[in-house]
Each structure stands twice: as C-alpha cells, then as structure tokens.
Amino acid sequence: MSYRYRDEMTPPPPERASEVAVTRFEHVYEVDPALMTEHVTQQTFPNWDTLRLVRSRAGHLAWMHAHFADKVVSGEELLDDLDR
C-alpha cells in the first residue's frame, strides 16, 4: 500500500520459463535480459509499474469483451456438454 524505494527497485529473482523468457512474478513473463544488451537496453522498471501494466492489460481485455458483447461463452462448458 505504500511506496518504499528499496522494495520497488528489488524485483523477485528470475526463473527461466523458455529459451527466451524468464518469469519473476507469478504468471508474468519477461524477456531474457541477455537479449536486450546490444541494441535496445531495458529501462528502470519499479515493481509497481510491472504490476500496473499486467493488471491494466487484464482490465483492458475484459473491457474489450464487454464492449463487443454482453457475455462470453465458455468453450470448456461446451466441451463438457459434448462429452455428456
């Protein structure tokens, strides 16, 4: 709930997710930093900013669904019905 410099500037340690990606926050992927060393270098990215973008993206995608239709049909439900 509050801002502290040290907390924000210390991201969780990366775990490898694929040949080109790592993960620091749950369900959030990041590029392997080694791929951004020659031409484009990464910016200073406090933790709050990463999480803000992740949550904003989720909010935006939900908004887009609601913009085009009132509800979203679940494919998993339809598959269950087919199995019955």
Next chain:
Amino acid sequence: MPDPEKRFAEEWRDAAYNCFSSGHKFCREVCPVMQVTGNESWSPTAFHANVVAMEQGSLEVADVAADYVNCTGCGACELRCPNSLFTGDFYRFRTRTVDLVKGVRSLAVRQEVHQPAWRRWNELTAERTHEPVADGVSQERVRDWAQGLDLTVGGETILFVDCEAAFYRPSVPRSVACVLGLAGYGFGLMNEQWCCGGPAAEMGYEEQARRFAEHNLADWRASGVRRVLVLDPHDYITFTEDYPKYFGEAFDIEVVLVVELLAALIREGRLAPHVPVERTVTYHDPCRLNKRKGIWQEPREILRAIPGLTFHDVDRVSQWSYCSGAGGGLAVEKPELTAKISEMRMGKAAELGVDTLVTACPWAERPLTAAGEARSIGVVDLHELLAESLGVAP
C-alpha cells in the same frame, strides 16, 4: 544541430523509434488534448516523431517547444500504447510520453526557450516557495488551513499538503486531518514545507524542481520524518517518481497515499461512515491515480462505504480517455484548452444524470467545478465526502 538536441535525441533514440516505427496511434482517441483539438501535431505520436526528426537534424527544440505545451501529463497515451499495455512489462521497456514531454520542456528552458505564463508562474513559485494558486500565497501561510485543528509539527509521520489544497481548497486537508484524527491515526505537519517541485519539473524548470525537492528531503531528514502522507495525486507522482530519480537509493522515505490509507482504515473497521449523504454521484478517476498508478479500487471502496449515495460508476478503462485538463501546466499556459477538456469530462457525467461529480484530486476540482456550473453538477472531493459521512466535516 545544437549539442543539447543531439544529446537529447541520443538519450531518447530507441524510445522515439519504438513509437515512430509503429505509428499505431492508439494513443490518439484517449488523449484529452487530441479529443478536443484533433491536431495531430500535438499527439503523443508527434511528440516522439519530433525526436527522430531532431536526430536527423531537421528540427530544433525552438521549432516545437510550443507544441509540447499541449499535454496534461495524464498518462493515457503511454498506458494505452500497445508498446506498454501488451509488451511493456515483458521487455521492461514501455512508452514514456510523460517523461519525454517533460524532457523536451526542460530542454527548451535550458536553451532559454520559454512559454510566457510558465516562466512567470515559476518565477513566482521561486519567490514564494509555493505555487501562486491564489492571492496571499506565502511561506508564512502554508499551515493556515490547519488553524484550530490542534495539529503538532513534526514526528515520524507527516501530512504533506499540495499548494492548491493548502491555499485554495483548505477544506480538503482539513477533512483529511479530521478523518485521520477520528481513526486515531497519528501524524504531524511538516516543519518547513515548500512546494513539492513537481509542477516546475512538469513545465521544464528542472533545476528549480530539484532545489525544492532537496529542501523538502533535507527538512524531513532534519526532523526525523520516516513517512509522508500524501492527499494529492500529483504529489504522489512527484514523491514516487521524481524524488527517486533525483536521490536514488538515498530516498528512504515511505510515501503513503491517503486514499489508500483511508480505504484500509474502513476495511479494518477503524472508520465507519454512517451519516447518509443523499446525492447521486459519479466518480472521476484522477489521471495520476488511475492511469499512471493503477489506483482505482480504493476510491470506489470508500464511495461504496458511504450510506445514502446513489453511485453511477464508469469503469476505470473507459476513464482512461477522461481528464480534467488541469495537469501538466496546461491550465497555466492554455486555460482555454483546460476548460474544453473539463467541459468534455463534465458532459460524460451529465449523461449519467448525476448531481455530483466526486473526485480525489484538488487540481482537477477547480476546472471541473467551473465546467459543472453550466450543467448544475457540483464537484465534491472524496475526502470531504467521507468526512461528512463520518460526521467530522470541518
């Protein structure tokens, strides 16, 4: 091309290309200035493309400084940009229009390219150590808003009150003080508070902004302050983005946004709004909370805790394209544009049939109040509304 432009273009090269090479323009329909002017020269896309042109030597800052006035720093463009929204966290590289605009404004000031109203504003701010938001602004009167509230000076936790609230809208900090007092949350006032320096930084007067920041941090250190409570979203940005940039790791002060604190106190049962407030309201997400910090839930939690309110909410994503027009110095240099943006925002509120627009930003309240008069819609600050419902309105 003069050296300063060259250095600037080098620093911003990849960021500028990241916009220029995509040219999506998803920013355009959410940008408040673009919505009321339609002038692409003032679009976030143009603000980046100009840097590419500077790198090529085909533009100098004097050619474009006046274009860069047309930005409220609301952050809608950089959030809505796919380079932020879809891939910014992945690459740890996002669109930073707000920083870019501040950078160009600062580049202009360093080369003595001034906007007349901004120059005067910052001269007066330097003289008075506070922004000239009203008659009688002076260092002696910065704590006038607290008269009769029996607040002490100093302590580990202090409440920082921005210039607009301290000198123009004192009922906001008075409400905050009364509510915190009711919850038994201890805090003091700052020893010698100066303007946070954020507006100077936004208008390009970076040296002045740093001087103010250095004063404030030194004052906090000298009086043992560990935690700063902030009621103004603009201050919150200054303390969590500008100060860390100026001071790096040495910035060891905890910054707490009052709206988040109040929502937590309600959640914990330490505050229980009980006086019904019979109003039909909608909530205006302050840009610096919603778009730039992702803070939109807590204000709604507070509103939903107030009995008597009929609340017509507009979701935070729709509000990415809303703005009061007050930010980024626009109201100082181009008040007519601020008024247009506020009118547009108030038009959205009017469609909902509300009698009150609630916001949580002292700076938004002045232009929105003016726009609301024509539509008979009042503007009320969230902190004040909560104080009323807690029976402690000052």
Next chain:
Amino acid sequence: MTVTLGDPVVEELRRILGHDHVLTGKADRLNRTRVPAPFPVHRWAERMPDLIVMPGSTGEVAEVLRLAHAHRIPVVPRDGGTGLTDGAVPLRGGIVVDVKRLNQIKEIDLDNRTCTVGTGINALKLNEVLSRHGLLYPDDPASYPCSLVGGRIGTSGWSLIGSRYGHTRDLVLSFDHVLPTGRVIHVGDGIGRKITKSSSGYQLKHLFMGHQGTLGIATEATLKLFPKPEAEFSPFWAFDDYDSAYRTVGQLARAGVATFAGAVLFDEWKVAYLRRDDEAYIPQPASVKALVCAALYGYEDEVRAGGSRLMRIARSMGARYLGDEISQGDWAARHDRYATPLHGRTRSGQVVPMSWHCEDASINYTNLPAVRLAWHEIADRLRRASDVFDDWGMFAYTNGATGADYLTEIDIGIWEQRLDDAAWAAWVSAKRDLAAVALAHGGSISACHGSCREGEVDLVPEELGGGFDVMLAIKRALDPHNIMNPGKYLLDRAYPDQDGSP
C-alpha cells in the same frame, strides 16, 4: 516535385478555414507524412506536404478543393493515418486535408437502425455512444481503436468480424463525397441516404470506396447498425502441424454456422514468432506448430448452438482446445492487433525495434498452402541477406461466411533505423515478388489495405487488365488536373500530356 504554395493561396485558405485550422509549421508538416507501414525514414523530406488544413464542414472541404483545382495544387486526404498502404502519404507536397474535426454524430435513427456521422469519427468512440442504445457498428479492423470512418471508406477496409456483419463496403450505406473539382455529391445505393439496396443507375458507392484518396474526400457517412451481441465465443485450438490446422479452418468456415464471424489460421512461423513474447504461447509445448481460432457473435442460445457445432468439428479434426483463458484473452487483443516494434530480432536473437509490414493478399482456400511457402521463401531471402528484415509469420483470415477466400497476411519486421537505399530497394523488390505470387495463384494483391505502395503497385495493371484502363479514364474525367493524391496507383498514366504533374 514539390509545389511551393504562394502566400495568396495560404491567405485564401485561412479565410476559408480560420487561422487556427491552416498549419504551416515544420513539425506540423513532418507529422503528416507517415502511416504505420514501413517508411524510408532516410528520405522523410520527400514526403512532406506544404501545409495542412483542418476543415470543420463539408462546405469547407469543397472550398479547399475548388481552390486546389483552380491552382492545380496536390491534395492528400488524411483521416486516422493508420493505413498500411500509403494512401495518406503525400508524394508531391501540396495540401493535406485532415478530417479529424469532422467527428460529430449527426443522427442515430433507432427505427431504421442507421446513424449518420462525420467521417473523422472513430468506430470505438462511436460504439461507446451506440451501446447506450444496445447497438453496434461492427466495422472492426486491427486499428479499431484509432482508425476513422473516412479512412475506412478511402481504403474500402476489411473487418475482423466481417464474415458475420460484412466489411466496410457493406456497412457504409451512403456518404457525402467532395469530388476533385470541389463539387459535392451524395453516393450510395441509388441516391437514398439510408437505402441498403437499389438498382437505380450505376452503382457508384463501390467506385468511391477504396480509391485511396485519388477521387476526392468523403465527409459525412450513413452507417448500418446491428444489435449489440448478447454473447461472444472465441475458441482457439492448437495443432501439431500446419496441414491439420489448414483442413480444420476450411471445415469451420464451410460449416455454414449463422453466428460465425470469422476464423483465423496461424502457421508455424507465426507460432514460433509468438513464442518470443506472447504470454499465451511461451508456455505451450514444442509440439504446437499451428493454431486456429474462430469467433461467433449473436444471442447466447444461437452462439452456444453454433459454438458446439464448431467445437465438435474441431475435435473431430484432432484439434486441441487451448482453454478459456487463452481463447478469451487472445481474441480480446485482436481488435487492436498492431504489431509492436520490440517483436523484432536480429539473426543472433537480440531485440531491435522494427516497423511492421503486413502484406495482405486475398487468396482462395485451395491456394493457401502454396502461397504460404512461396511467400516465406521471399521473406527468408530478405532475412538471410540482412538483419534489417525479420519474418514474423503468416495469418489467413476468412473473408466471408462461405470460406471461399482468405485475407492472407505475411508479417515482416523492418528495422527502420538501419534502412538505406539498398535495403529499401530490396524491400520494394520483395513486395513486387509477393504480389506476383498472389496473382500467379489467382488472388488479388490486397484484401484490405490497398495496393498502391511501391513495388506491388507495378502489378496492379496486370491484376486489373482492361479494368485498369477504365480506372485511368475515370480518373481523368473526375480529376482533370490530377490534383487528388497524385502519384498513387500509377494514375499519372491518365495524363500522358502532363508528365504526371498537376
């Protein structure tokens, strides 16, 4: 050649439009030169207009065109500036007519289910208003949140959900159009503003759509509206190989499900590319080589029924459903699916900022596999030669409800910071080759963007045959001085006596 406008013309424009709506500054001009398509940034100066006007009414547009016609000054219309061909890019200087101020909603007719708008309005913004009436204007390009109705008319755009609702040509009923001489006409089916079918006279609506600004400027349009759908369903499926995915998309498109709004096929290159940075595909097993998605819109009961049918078909073809989270998340991101620059990689894998080019032929279903291989060969040739180019894979989108043909797209990244004349020439040559492949397979050079960029445009006379001669005759008849967007679509050939200059 650049026309330098004399002061009297500028003064006259200021009289027509007001001082604030005539822009002559350097940055004003620099910022009306490019669209999202790759841009020879080292030759930026060649694409500068002389000035920009921002009209506030059809009458003002007409006055500007009358003046330009009289003085033989080039005019380039600019709407959203989000197109992927070069319609809005000035090639001969002159006046850019920027229609963004023409963005009012003039009427919403609930009984006839139409609305009338200025062409400077954006569909997302329009739909925010229409949704209050339970209505939707379903023109849904990848630039949905930023393209403008006028640009959609000028390019005759394509819609992601066009298999259900039609494309821009079907959704725009009629519009006010300013001819190159400044005369204002109304075009539609017949003369009616809200008529959806007429057999009266020549069918002019099609002629004045997709002309890329070479025949005038649309200023006010009447649009067809639909009920906002109650339900959406957007399943995504994974496949071990392209051929299975290809066979499945064909079955889905041919199924004849009424709520079917479109299907998309992703090839191996596209899946490999998505694994670079897309949260949905990074964790997918290596066996996933191709993808298909579909979208359905309508009432919930009909969407569920149609959705079940498509799920059954896909399962019978060996498809693996990717789950609700990916299906819903990925589909919602397709309404604003412009590539972002950091998708770019050097051959050694380093991240570089690349511009996106999407080559977009219309290809019949049966020719998709052959075109795919030929196109990747061209892209690989570019990639092998230089780090400036990157192959971002291919999509094929259904054009219509019956599955006859597909918007077939290859995405190529271009590192503009490193563009020089040699790289640009290689790119133009590759574009010509890509277009030739489309024609050799009975396709059309473009399904949605237009085909007036360098390279591909050389093959337009071949594609249209005698039709191209008709284009030249029409151009000359309507625009005797070649002022409208000169240099586009090889239309200078209509003026052999004028060496192409206005």
